[in-house]
Amino acid sequence: MGGGSDAIVLYPYPGLGHLISMVELGKLLLTHHPSFSITILASTAPTTIAATAKLVASSNDQLTNYIKAVSATNPAINFHHLPIISLPENVNKQNLPFEYARLQIPNILQTLTSNTKALILDMFCDALFDVAKDLNIPTFFFYTSAGRSLAVLINIPTFHRTVNSLSDYGDTPISIPGMPPLPVTTLPKLLFDRSTNFYKSFLSMSTHMAISDGIILNTFDLLEERALKALRAGLCLPNQPTPPIFTVGPLISGRSGDNDEHESLKWLNNQPKDSVVFLCFGSMGVFSIKQLEAMALGLEKSGQRFLWVVRNPPIEELGVEDPSLEDILPKGFVERTKERGLVVRKWAPQVEVLSHDSVGGFVTHCGWNSVLEAVCNGVPMVAWPLYAEQKLSRIFLVEEMKVAVGVKENETGFVSAEELEKKVKELMDSERGEEIRGRVLEFRNGGVKAKEEGGSSIASLAELAQLWKQN
Structure with missing residues (x-):
């Protein structure tokens, strides 16, 4: 060796x-x-x-x-x-x-x-x-x-x-x-x-x-x-x-090189600059059907463009190994939102998505790799922690770094449709959202200088x- x-x-x-x-x-x-x-x-x-x-x-x-x-x-x-x-x-x-x-x-x-x-x-x-x-x-x-x-x-x-x-x-x-x-x-x-x-x-x-x-x-x-x-x-x-x-x-992986034809990137090519909120929660980001339905309703009511990576709910909830979107999302949701939203099953090339000009916000589980990828691409965040040290990360992102707004969950961890709608709108369409965007861009430039x-x-x-x- x-x-x-x-x-x-x-x-x-x-x-x-x-x-x-x-x-x-x-x-x-x-x-x-x-x-x-x-x-x-x-x-x-x-x-x-x-x-x-x-x-x-x-x-x-x-x-x-x-x-x-x-x-x-x-x-x-x-x-x-x-x-x-x-x-x-x-x-x-x-x-x-x-x-x-x-x-x-x-x-x-x-x-x-x-x-x-x-x-x-x-x-x-x-x-x-x-x-x-x-x-x-x-x-x-x-x-x-x-x-x-x-x-x-x-x-x-x-x-x-x-x-x-x-x-x-x-x-x-x-x-x-x-x-x-x-x-x-x-x-x-x-x-x-x-x-x-x-x-x-x-x-x-x-x-x-x-x-x-x-x-x-x-x-x-x-x-x-x-x-x-x-x-x-x-x-x-x-x-x-x-x-x-x-x-x-920051150490983040580069573009994978073979994902240029992924449907999410083709779709993003046709969206206005900084207009899309991207929702992705890492490899362990699994939600109940009730939570997925609330997320769908929140996105629909927000009026914002969205790209959402949806993983299957726990198998015991449905008893089906590979359910269709109709099985796990509200009836008619995909059809009603098709002009401004795209739902992708299980996976999307996250680095490429976050570096795309059309993406203007990121709803994330606060995993550190994802945070760095967002910062390095100047994308502000909605912090939705799920496990491990991610609740700590939400405090850091929202209160210390000021690069995110944080969702509030109830005592069981459930986030309501109204809460997601409110936080997505705040990030994408408010004065505070603009301030957060400016702060992320400062850190993005700082990350570039740190590696020179x-x-x-x-x-x-x-x-x-x-x-x-x-x-």
């Missing part, structure tokens, strides 16, 4: 969003520091859990196709394919992301050689941390979300020590330097039940992050100025130093490369 040159080994979690960011990091390193060899440990998720086997198999196909495309255009990136492993029967399914990396340890050990200058881990690949430390390999984490959510994540051990449960905070917001006050309800649900293996894995991972050789972030200084200053000054971790923070973003020679992200990357060369 990697011949005699200094090898940097990257280990992403086997999910497309995680892999794409790691590949972009590898490309960036090779562009600016070609003396390193880049090896990415590629794996596919096991498909042995029957309920999700079809979804996982489809995701694995996407991973395989993506890796083939990258290998064809970037031969300097070496993909080391880890073997497919079968899961033990007693494996904790909820803790699968962390368990999978642990089960791969024997295979990964064979790939680490004496010329490995650094191992870069995805947060879910934390099982490798102690192994790498035992081998004296400098170990870094590549955190694929915002710097602000990192400031919360590395405080999990502090919360663990100082309160019996996060619920103890009640109505008192959590205070972390460089951050707005955070209602405890915005923290990921998995952090509230300390009895689960998933919580224990998160606690271990956040503990390791705080003592790692460094944390690499897919962000740029201008986008998160206040939080990054606090992190770098060591203010976010009480009573212990913060590891070096390296901001190398002399920019903050290229300087941060150089600092990282220097550290590896000294080892």
